[in-house]
Amino acid sequence: MSNASRPSLLIADDNADFRDIVREVAEPEGWAVTECNNGAELMAALKATDRPSCVVLDLVMPEMDGIETLMAFLSAESIPEIILVSGSDPVHLQTAEIILAERDVTLLAKLRKPVPVRELRAALAKSSLAAAAS
Numbered sequence: 001m002s003n004a005s006r007p008s009l010l011i012a013d014d015n016a017d018f019r020d021i022v023r024e025v026a027e028p029e030g031w032a033v034t035e036c037n038n039g040a041e042l043m044a045a046l047k048a049t050d051r052p053s054c055v056v057l058d059l060v061m062p063e064m065d066g067i068e069t070l071m072a073f074l075s076a077e078s079i080p081e082i083i084l085v086s087g088s089d090p091v092h093l094q095t096a097e098i099i100l101a102e103r104d105v106t107l108l109a110k111l112r113k114p115v116p117v118r119e120l121r122a123a124l125a126k127s128s129l130a131a132a133a134s
Contacts, residue, residue: 039064
């Protein structure tokens with residue numbers, strides 16, 4: 001399957017080990033994965049690519065955190081499905097969930113770190129675009 005026909009997944013997380021885990025789970029499931037170290041890199045990746053199928057977004061990152069990133073890309077015409085991830089205060093996840101609900105964005109999952117692989121796999125499987133590609 002070529003990258004063009006695979007659903008695309010952007011990962012925004014400052015933890016390289018977590019990005020590796022997401023990649024190891026997603027690629028065998030048919031996802032074309034792009035890694036970003038923070039929200040600023042995610043915003044650049046969003047501008048450089050066609051609409052991604054899904055974004056895995058950590059809420060606590062340097063430079064541009066997950067909430068700032070959400071607010072920046074929610075003004076876009078086409079918004080990808082979202083998987084929120086946080087290892088900090090659950091209030092971050094709740095705040096982001098409220099922001100997404102107010103804008104009618106598809107939230108596939110809210111995951112607390114450390115994220116069990118089965119929960120990550122289940123969240124990715126919920127994507128309508130992943131199902132269409134398989």
